[in-house]
Amino acid sequence: MRYVLRRAGFFLLTLWAAVTLNFFLPRMMPGNPAIAMMGKFRGKIGAQELQALETIFGVGSGQSLPSQYVHYLGDIFTGNFGTSLFYFPSPVSQVVGTAVFWTLGLVGVTTILAFTLGTGIGIISAWRRGGLTDSLAPPLLVIASAIPYFWVGMMFILIFGLKLQWLPWSGGMNLTDTPAWTPSFIGDVLEHALLPGLALLITTIGTWTLTMRNNMVSTLADDYVRMARAKGLRPHRIMLNYAARNAILPNLTGFAMSLGFVVSGAILIEYVFNYPGVGYMLLQAVENEDYPLMQALFLLITVAVLVAVLLADIATAIFDPRTRSSR
Amino acid sequence: MTGRFWRALARSPKATAGAILLAAFIVLALFPGLFAHDSPTAEAYARNLGPSAEHLFGTTGLGQDIFAQAVYGTRPVLAIAFGAGLASTVIAALIGVAAAYLGGFWDGALNLFTDVVLVIPLFPLLIVIAAYVHNSGTLVLIAVLTFTGWSYTARQLRSQALSLRSRDFLAAARVRGERAAYIIAVEILPTMVSLLVAAFLTNALYDVLFASSLQFIGLGDPNSVAWGTMLYWAQNNEALQTGYYLQAIVPGAAIALLGAAFALLNYAFDEVGNPALRPVRARRRGWHAATRRIRRLAVHA
Amino acid sequence: MLEVSGLTVEYAATTKTGSENPVRAVDDVSFNVAAGEFVGIVGESGCGKSTLLFAVARLLSPPAAITAGSVTFRGQDLVAMTGRRLAAIRWQNLSVVMQSAMNALNPVMSVGAQFADALRAHGMSSRKAIASRSAEVLRLVGIDAVHLKSYPHQLSGGMRQRAMIAMALLFTPDLVIMDEPTSALDVVAQRSLMTQIKELQREIGFAVIFVTHDMSLVSHYSDRLMVMYAGQVAELGPTRRIFDNPLHPYSRGLLEAFPGIRGAKVPLKGIPGAPPDLSVIPNGCRFSPRCPAKMPEC
Secondary structure, three states, rough: OHHHHHHHHHHHHHHHHHHHHHHHHHHOOOOOHHHHHHHHHEEEEEEEHHHHHHHOOOOOOOHHHHHHHHHHHHHHHOOOOOOOOOOOOHHHHHHHHHHHHHHHHHHHHHHHHHHHHHHHHHHHHHHHOOOOHHHHHHHHHHHHHHOOOOHHHHHHHHHHHHHOOOOOOOOOOOOOOOOOOOOOHHHHHHHHHHHHHHHHHHHHHHHHHHHHHHHHHHOOOOOOHHHHHHHOOOOHHHHHHOOOOOOOOOOHHHHOOOOHHHOOOOOOOOHHHHHOOHHHHHHHHHOOOOHHHHHHHHHHHHHHHHHHHHHHHHHHHHHHHHHHOOO | OOOOOOOOOOHHHHHHHHHHHHHHHHHHHHHHHOOOOOOOOOOOOOOOOOOOOOOOOEEEEOOOEEHHHHHHHHHHHHHHHHHHHHHHHHHHHHHHOOOOOOOHHHHHHHHHHHHHHHOOOOOHHHHHHHHHHHHHHHHHHHHHHHHHHHHHHHHHHHHHHHHHHOOOHHHHHHHHOOOOHHHHHHHEEEOHHHHHHHHHHHHHHHHHHHHHHHHHHHOOOOOOHHHHHHHHHHHHOOOOOOOOOOOHHHHHHHHHHHHHHHHHHHHHHHHOOOOOOOOOOOOOOHHHHHHHHHHHHHHHH | EEEHHHHHEOOOOOOOOOOOOOOEEEEEEEEEOOOOOEEEEEEOOOOOHHHHHHHHHHOOOOEEEEEEEEEEEOOEEEEOOOHHHHHHHHHOOEEEOOOOOOOOOOOOHHHHHHHHHHHOOOOOHHHHHHHHHHHHHHHOOOOOHHHHHHHHHOOOOHHOOOOOOOOOOOOOOOEEEOOOOOOOOHHHHHHHHHHHHHHHHHHHOOOEEEEEEEEEHOOOOOOOOEEOOEEEEEEEEEEEHHHOOOHHHHHHHHHHHHOOOOOOOOOOOOOOOOOOOOOOOOOOOHHHHHHOOOOOOO
16 A cells, blocks of 8 residues: 555656646747747737747746746646647647547557567567577567667558558548448548557567566576476466566566657657647647647646556556565 | 676677677768768759669659768767767766665665656657757757666666675775775776666667657758658658658668667677576477487487 | 486586586486485585485476486386376475575465465365365464465565475375475574474375485484585485494585584584586596595595
8 A cells, every 4th residue: 555655656746747847848948949939920820829828938927937837837737738829729628639539549559459469479488488489589579679660650651551552541530531430430440540550569569578578587487486386287377377477567567667668659650640649749739839739748648658657556566465565 | 707798798699790780880980981972962863763773772852862861871870879878878877876875865866866757758758859949960869868868777777786785895895995986986887887788778779769750750950961861851752652662761771770780789788698588499398308308318228 | 205316417508507518417316215204415505406306306497407317206207207197296296395485485476375276286176175275284384374365475484484384285295305495594493493394294204305505404303314415426324324424525524514512622624625517527536626535546
């Protein structure tokens, strides 16, 4: 219990750090982008948008830094992220809403798949040291992890989308369709999700497999695995209950830690495939210099990662009894 | 330990492959003029040419020789990999080892700081920073990557340093009256050489990938000659859709190869440093094969 | 009941040892164990006693492998056995107790679950039967049955070790192999554990092979003693005889290294030198470099 509380505390602390970072970042940038922005947008946007910009950069409001900070925190807590510059006059929270679903679907499913598949291959690969899986998988995956995500995506577009014309390679759905819970629409969505999903899967699966395999190899050398053999248990049971259950524990925390990398991969993949998710929207916002939207998206992504980390910590607490006793 | 270690490393096929690749790239970076006779930025040729004897990889949408770009693009990438990689490893070593050695409150504080930085997702942060800075050249990329990339390896180095802290030779140094800085520099760090090298390799790999990614989405300097920027222009020119595949394939392959070099070296270091991970010669079902051998022995005995 | 004949175990070259030749950790070792006997195996670190133990129990993993010899247990050759037949013998007739219970017990499973694992693997399926048998063996070693729900890290060192012994007795095996079970305990706990083992032996009647580097400890409890050096048997015989009249210079050296508590003070006597590198198998007696009674034939 103490463990969970400590992790929850960490979650809050990091959340605060991210929020504060978000606040200070625009104010720290060299070359005074605020003035440049003002100059660029003045005359093109109305008074309200100008004010939104000023709030972000902290100019012209006449308030002291600390009180700006307090206002900012208040805004965040009430869910007021300002108005988008590009999608004016829609508030940022509305714009972000639609993108979240797409990303959750793509990234969520792919990450779970990559984790389960990768861990499974890692377990088998370590169990059968020297077997086919073990000789092939690690070197292949090492090389795979070095290939930039977006390049894999581009190659997929080239091969499966353009050359073979098997699958669509742009967007989340056919632009002419209207969203509805019909099988044809769902099928369409799945079709569009296949290539980006696969690209993401391939690039992220490498880490899981390698770490799981290395953990398993160390665990298999432990005495309690030898004891399990001595007791005459089925190899199956030894592999899962004794070795894998222990080997996976560090992986769970690692899973959370590397979510940052999954997120980066997702951003790039969405960009390459024009998939209308949060990552794509972030890059669009950067291109359009829509700073309020950009900040909100950064915060959103960060919070998502933090929540996942917290969930992984809770999972560790559930599966590792050592964390539950007071230490 | 060290002599045997390096010899074992030299025997590993992965390490040799990685080292050769890396060496090749280093040579390209140092002497680009020897390999590519065209200037990478000169828009001197016809656009979108395919591969030919004159243009090994063809030309870009602006009439630049792709091969020359690929060769000249090696230098900024390696500068980033080595520059940011080294710098972040140094920072990670300082923070990680100091935390382990100082212990107590400082350990807790530094550890917490590291964890917080670690958890904040790196790439979105990089995007936001690069967005504000505009047109990040090589130096800016190095700086940004250094300040955001040290946290992961700091953690690893700290746990290694922690396990060393209780070893006897450190206690002996303390008893001799050596100062903390001396102990850290002269006793702890050399023992951690293999982990430091591995940390550097990991950082270098991720720096290459992240820098190229930033350039790819247009946050680098679009006028620079770099692989990521080449991909950016390829994407802009819709190279894939219009059939000029090499414009996209070449820079991506280059990134992948350099990345693979670092990754292979890293993997080899892992194996040599931790003998349990070394490849085991294939045995069909361990103890069954052994008994088959025994039976054969019994027959011949 | 147990007959080990000419057993040889080698660690394959290059992977773990970094050397070119295989390391012969156990070289042509032969000994017997009768029913109900307590046999102690002593020797320096690295003499091959643990490897011998694991080889007998068929628990070696690559790169270690049995390259010669036989282990006949209740009339069957364990070395030639594989798969199901071996699994059936395991634990029911032959069980193992390891050095550190903290490492030998699965940290994420409760003690009771680990007992149940073994019971179920050998056919017991009724939950009541499992619970009652588990409680029974725990009572034998003096642990309250409520600890079946505990996790290994929640028990004290001594309790953990006793729980391991209880687990080894689940099927009242004929032979229990113990690998330095007292090394991780303090002297008081050591004594109490040994007494308990002896008592259980008297009650249930299993044979024990007890490996340790602590000669003085095991000599109080063992019927026969085997001294190992550099992978070979240096001396083998009744404990009393070895103590009164050690034949091998190495055994004599070991005994002389323990100063007596009573009697006059004498300077400490050790055995000079270090054990040999087992990847280079020498001609002749392996102890000769350090032996005070060396002869030209050695």
